[in-house]
Amino acid sequence: MPKAPSAQAGPSRPNCGRPVKPIHKTVDLLRSNEAQKRKGKGKEKEILGDGLMGLIDDVKRLPGMIQVEKFAETRALEIHAFQTAIKVAAAQGSTRAFQSLPRHLRRRAASHNPRRVPKRLRSKAAAEIDPGDTIAKKHRKIARLRRKGTLRDHISRTEQFALRQKNKTWLPTHVWHAKRYHMTNLWGYRLPLTPTLKSFRPAYRAGRRKVVGFDTSYYGIIELEGAREEIIGVLGRLSGGKFAGSKYEDGSRVANIMLYHYDSFPTSLIGQAEVIWQTPSESEMKRVWLRLHPSIFNETWNALKMATSQLQQSESSSIRTLQIRDLRGDINSIDLIGPKAGKVLRRILRLCKDEKGVKNKFFENLRDLDDPAQLTEGMVAGLKVHDPRLNFPPPRLSSKNEDSREEDILRSDHLLPSSELAQSTLWNGDVREDLSKAAYTKYQLDARRHRLGLPGTKLRPMSTDDRIPIILYQRSIASPRNTSEGFYGFTILLPPGTWAQYFLSSLVYSGVLFGGIIERAVQHREAGVPCFPEDYGQICKAGKQWEVKKGDKEKETFDRKPPGRRPEFGLMGTQDPWWPDWSKVMIPDSQNKDTGEESSVNGSPPAIKPWLLPFPFTSHLTSLLDPSSLLRMLNAFRSQRSMAPLSSEKGHQLFDTALVHVEVNVLGRGSPGDMAMICGLPKGERKEWIEAYEKGDKADSGELNDLHKLGERLPSQDSVIGYATTGNFSLSRGQGYALGTITLKSWVDALRDAGGAERVDGWEKRVLVGVKNRDGRLSRLAELKVVLN
Template sequence: MPKAPSAQAGPSKNNGGRPLKPIHKTVELLKKNEGAKRKGKGKEREILGDGVIGLIDEVKRLPGLIQVEKFAEARALEIYAFQSAIKIAAAQGSTRAFQSLPRHLRRRAASHNPRRVPKRLRSKAAAEIDSGDTIAKKHRKIARLRAKGTLRDHLSRTEQFALRQKNKTWLPTHLWHAKRYHMTNIWGYRLPITPTLKSFRPAYRAGRRKVIGFDTSYYGIIELEGQREEIISLLGRISAGKFAGIKYEDGSRVAKIMLYHFDAFPIHLIGEAEVIWQPILEGPNVRRVWLRLHPSIFNEVWDSMKIATSQLRHIGSSKIKELQIRDLRAGINSIDLIGPKAGKVLRRIMRLCRDEKSIKSQFFESLRYMDDPSHLTEGMMIGLKMHDPRLNFPPARLISRDIEDSDEGILRNNAIQPSSDLAQSSLWNSDIREDLSKAAYTKYQLDARRHRLGAPGTKLRLRSDDDRLPIMLYQRSITSSTSPSEGFYGFTILLPSGTWTQYLLSSMVYSGVLFGGIRERAIQHREAGIPSFPEHYGQTCKAGIEWEIRKGDKEKETHDRKPPGKRVEYGLIGTKDPWIANWDKVINGKSTEESIMNGSTKNKPWLLSSPFTAHLKSSLDPSALLKMLNAFRAQRSMSPISSERSQQMFETALVHVEVNVLGRGSPGDMAILSKIPLGERKLWIEAYEKAEKATAGEVSDLHKLGERLPDESEIIGYTSTGNFSLSRGQGYALATITLQGWVDLLKSAEEDNQIGWKGRTIVRVKNRDGALSRLAELKLIL
């Protein structure tokens, strides 16, 4: 006769002499359930196997009193097995092996190729693949042919990759990006647009709290070599902005300018450029200058410089005889690191050579305590020489205490000021760049050296024949004078071409750096309140027009693929130009087609950029604008603009502005900005102030005012990009409006005497796919 339950489970009642039914162990029940599953009875059978009624009968025979803690401890293994069985049963049939990996480790090929998952999951992945799936077999066949050399006429892997770059160029990190990013062909390169994983908020957090990186090796460099007077004479006739003087010519800082065609300022804009002077060396009075350019304008700048030198020689300028212009696109790569921890990441991934000057060693050590690159001078240049980053792999990762700010770090960084000695770098030497285009040791050779060390994770010892890599590091500020608190700060790294960019990227990713694409870079500029090139320069330069057309065609194609019931009918909501901004209608009151049919001269819009925007007032008129422009042209030895063109220049000028939505709503791309008539301004302000008091379900006065479609004569501009701003917690956009419209807004704002609203430039903003206008405030980007 079976014995009563153990005394550990507490006293039990007399069962009247009936035999007790034993309670089966959970493990045995699970085994029984697994057997039922193999027979095909599947999920519809209960986990315990005997049914709910049998379970209730067994519960009735349990002891009346138990000690919970001891009972749980005695059956902890069974409870764990029971919980695991529930999880397995829930996931069985609905989750595949490769889906159990973290998202950043998943690969598309893993759905049909079990070799693309870790070893521990390969047997399960192989069992899940359909027997008719031959994709993996085909890939293995191609791999065998490639190994035998019978594929593509015995071409090596490098030669095969070269064949795939006939009409575009790959970045040095292309293979890494192609597995993780959406790629596109643009500006002659194959570039990453955005990560395949969600990145809007992660990219913002990385730039604000830690660090985000961008491979900017697609930027090109033009080298100018000659006498100082030759360089200044050339750049002075094709640029706007400060680039010469003691502040920049010693090479300690990077200058930012706008480039134009020869003697064409302020029209015929080409784009942005960064000017880097080589530090002064002892010897002949020969200077070198690098112009760092976006790839969309590289060829245009190259042609413009050739024309400019030819024109200067034609007019008999003796300052331009021996100037040499070189293309360095194939010789220098670059990476941007943006975020407060950019300095600490550099300190982890780099190992400075011992023969560097003391001031450079001092700066390098200060990176350990750097809590924000904003503490450094803007554009500050540092030249360093570092060892092969693979010798220091793996680097230390950023940890939580690295995120804390340090007063010591601020003091150390403020003590280091820009200087010519700090900016010296052998990267200016073309022979050194060419020698370092190929690494001295391959990965296989370095792995063999590690293997001989014995203990895993041991850092390699430095040798005299190891590569020593010259780099140039300068502080980058993405900030606007109107909203400096929203800016981003970091570093730009210039280094020799070759595989060094990939080696640095591997170390950066290992240390915790998140990398972004073109979209994340543009969004970062928008959050900082500063236009990015060429996305925000539509209709003002050739590169901006090409970008706008490309974007508009893609959006129109996406729109046209949708059936009529699933797409926005722009004509019904008053949007006549949803894809590309129609500046002809805004400036001339006529569309482009009407201007061509009437044979009228097309007045092309031009951009009034900084520093001229800082002098705009409500009293500005065509003659005052022309006087300001001619004063600058006179400084650069350019002939003045005739007074007959003053009115035309005033009417066709455009300026960049920030759009801050007041209240609800978020502006998108191509939103319409229209001025508010003076009579309606008071109504909009009163409706906005009363909007917070409106009850639920009640249509506010602000909503009623926004229902009126803007008149075409009231439109003053369009947004180039907009969304909800994570920095500001409200709708925000960057836009372009007419100079005439901005002056009118200033006049209306000064005439307003309402408390708290005098001097505030407010407009209506209407999304292209919306029927309601919102109230917004504009701020000029200086």
């Protein structure tokens, strides 16, 4: 008789170690789901097990006596199962499979393609898709053609992306942002405007408690190389602020200045700039980086060229070798704002072994840094780190407050600025060019991880791995008046290429929330610091372009609505709802008639060109009460920069057209919005407003309170002294708050009224105004404070 087959006999096919995981097609998932439905499984699976007959058989076997506690526990489990089944059935009828995912993991394609959801939900997602939906099949065909290279006449994916950047430039992190943010074309770039998820409060909380990040690679850098006297000679004729001296020239600190056109200070403002000096070297040539907003890059470039040519033509000038280079695209940057910015950097970065001494001690102390505000403002550190992908994924930020040694940090000499700490090879153009392409792709790094065997093991740096030079400097968004409401963090300068995306991936995984253009502007408003160019409308060319573009978009939205669905600005007393008309503010209606008569005789009326009173002049406003004192102070500054003094005839014109940035703090209810009118209180009404405010908002017998009655009076055009550039409810202050601009003359008049005949005890030297939204009917009492920076 033949022997029975042995139980130990193995299969005829050799064992292949790890089982092969099949990749199911969408069509197969749909067919499988239909088959499961016919069998009574899947979505229509029976909840009661074997059915009704099984329950009847179970009843016959019930005992005559029961234990109450055990019986109650069993019935409780059954009731819980019934409730769960009801919830599941209700959810299946009202929600879809992709909606069960967290919002930050949802994708648009998940509603058409079941493979865009986790594996456990694919069967349910396939059943919910309409059988006639062919979007997923079409996309799979396009992907197959792209992979074979037969799409669009053998155009690669990189070339396709290049064709889509004809009229704008993508950031290195564009693909990541485009999936999660509303994108817009601004300043020649495709930039993230705001996340698709709710971000107003989350972004504020992240900036106050953890970290919020911004990809600022759209900022451009202009490099000046030449002798020290040449650089100072050119920048001195263009800038308003300190940028030279031992404090900055050793490269240990970043200087923030305002740029103007050649010899035109204080008018013809260009915008803000950051000045970074290279650390001293053996060469006599110096290098300086000007980090600029993209809206003023071309204007600054032309101003530098003009200043260089003007100084070269002068006989006493020694400018002969100054070189100006455009470094746009050569240096990327990321801003990290929040108290735990240092801890995040310590988690995602690994310092190279050759970085010793003060750099190693600085990097180690970042772990115990409670807040970047503890560092010197503008402090620079040059570090060399390994590829962050080697250490991916980094440890996440803890939600608990970690213990730190604050006294040790404040006493440590390793967190003080120094020339040795600021040295970096990122200044070398050859180094940046060599690092423009990473040595290893993600596929190659994944293969190295696979060879390690144990999942989760971090890769050890090899000699062939990239060593990335970065420049790290402290960033402060704070007003000198109240530093507790400010935001502090770091700016990271990176080599070109895809390094910004690699760093961003590690930052996001460690718990950093990234924001867009709107979140960045809101952060400045919460800190009481004007944001460029959003808060510089009509003051400079970039600010005016931003204001006009924003006003045109709002007007277009307004015109699309029918008359019954849009505010009637004329009935609300709003004459300029889209952008401010400073000619009406600086020349009241009572003077317009005289101006019109003069223009009819002499030709065109005089042009009104507002200009911004810069810092530090804003901290001495009590001494700028007349045109002569203002002109005297401006000429003193111009003489320090080798500029010709302004004529005495310009004193009155400058005094009448000067603007100052102000903080608008609403007293009581209400919140000012963008383009809210700031109106001076009429003579004799200041005391009346104060008394109404001190009474409170409560009214007797249901009548309107006095504050409400005063607010119903429509302000005249002559009473408008300025406009709010940006405003909303302030989460830092718990009340309505805005940043705006008013005329210097109106500020001086309001300051005199506060200490004059209408003086009230406790309200001396407090400048009070009325604030009215462009679409509102009530004016709110508010207090003004001059922005000091």
